[in-house]
Amino acid sequence: MSGPLALSSASDERSTTRSDRTSPTPAASSARRRVLKEALAAWTLAGPAVFFLFVLFFVPMIGVFIIALTDWQFGARSLSFVGLANFREVFADHGFRTSLFNTVIYVLIVVPGTLVLGLLTALLIESGNSCRSFYRAIHFLPFMATLTAMAIAWEALLHPTIGLVNQTLAAIGLPTANWLRDDKTALSVLAVIDIWQNLGYAMVLFLAGLKSIPQDLYDAADVDGADLWLDRLCTVTLPMLGPVSMFVVIVVALRAFESFDTVKVLTQGGPGHASEMLLYTLYRESFEYLHTGYGAAVAVVFLAIVVTLTLIQARLMDRKVHYQ
């Protein structure tokens, strides 16, 4: 915990001793004193943030790896290194494999769904001038609405007898289902809720992307005879949205990987393990079953996935900057 403090105080000490000892010429020493004063000021200003970054991010990060590689349990006074035993246990566990598989399937439903619907609404909103902020507001609303509360609303909507979904399906003669209690539908229903929540977010990112397309390109397309909306869409708009689309894919995938609220409120991973996903497994093993080593190993797996996705995203953002 004293890492960052030691760091800043060490540089303080160095600064005072050095400025005391060395004084070759008055001009040089005053310049050096200014440099040291600036460094001292910088580390003092950054000090609290550095301290908390270590206490709340880096030390816990190391802690997760330590717990994952040892047999430590809550309340234990000692621990011993067990190598990859926790990881072997995790990957041998049918429950975890199902959870990982479900998460991948879930992300594979949510990402294309969110991407296509977000892009469509963005294109439609941009294609005309009227009511833009009205449509944007409506489609964006779910993104900031408290998901726990909205999950409860979705549960009522999906209620097998009194829910609007089944009533509507029955009225037009389609088969109904007990959406959240059926292992064939539970995961897909959660994915639909996720798409509902995030499509407005994708839309906003696409709207920003559309705004950054230079007008010249449309003028050039006009000269080339692409005067129909669809022509412009295919020759200019969609190709220019390539980088933004990749960005949206990663951002939405990250959010989908981190889905927790709907699982906790609506299905608790059930029926069976049908809608169990990584973050819920992490929560349940760590804090309900107090299965510490297992939970930490799941956290490491989860982190590996998230870091990989984020690094891809950073790569893409760099490339986007190069293009401009």
Added chain:
Amino acid sequence: MSASTSTPHLPAYAAILRHAVLLVTGALVLIPFVWMVSLSVKPPGEIFRAHFSLWPSQFYGVENYTKALTEAPLLRYMGNGLIVCTLILGLQIIVCAPCAYALAKLRFAGRDLLHGLVLIGLLLPHQVLSLPLFILCYQLGILNTYAALVFPYVVSPFGIFLFRQFFKAIPDDVVHAARLDGLSELAIIWRIMVPMALPAVIAFSIFSVVGHWNDLFWPLIAVRDQSLMPPPLGIMAFKNEEAGNDYGPLMAASTLVVLPLVIAFLAAQKWFVEGLAKGAVK
């Protein structure tokens, strides 16, 4: 500027089609909200009647909302949410702005290293750290207090990142002039940089408050007492108590939890969209 400036007028049929599609998708998106509010003003008899109507024949809103506010300490939950979000945001700005200023405007050994640490922090999802953070809060003896809800979030790598970007865009001459006027570095940060970077502060505030008002994961781990629960945890507890049978009050409670952010969003839509879109890097 955009695709539409080159096509200022869609043909009439296309314009109508645009409105038609957007109204349909918009209506679909709004269904959960409408259903929630509709159930929140219906008496139990009408909720469980197997036919559909949007507005109840007998308005039961007063009863449902009263029940939501009295049977669950809903106002308490929302007060907790307000306290926690305010404390987190205030501390985040106090901790992050000076660090961002140092990174943006001061030259010092280790600056690139520090910036690298901030970017690594940006990469780490908080849920992964929940187990050690839980142990840390336990060691500090703050589990099941407001402090446990606030402490893990007092520094925000995203806040440092965003403030640094905005501070960098402020000309160095402004800083030099302020120093010549005799302002201390802290005075430069709070009286000049932060006010000049107000859009960043607002964007970050929205990002932070929306995130923490809506968070279920950490409060679920950090607090047990009903009197400390923020809205998402509180409403989940209410749902479990009611066993999901008393839909009217439950929907009323949900509506009340969602309402503050929805009102704020409708009042300052542009800021919300911008603030949350910026959060995409997080």
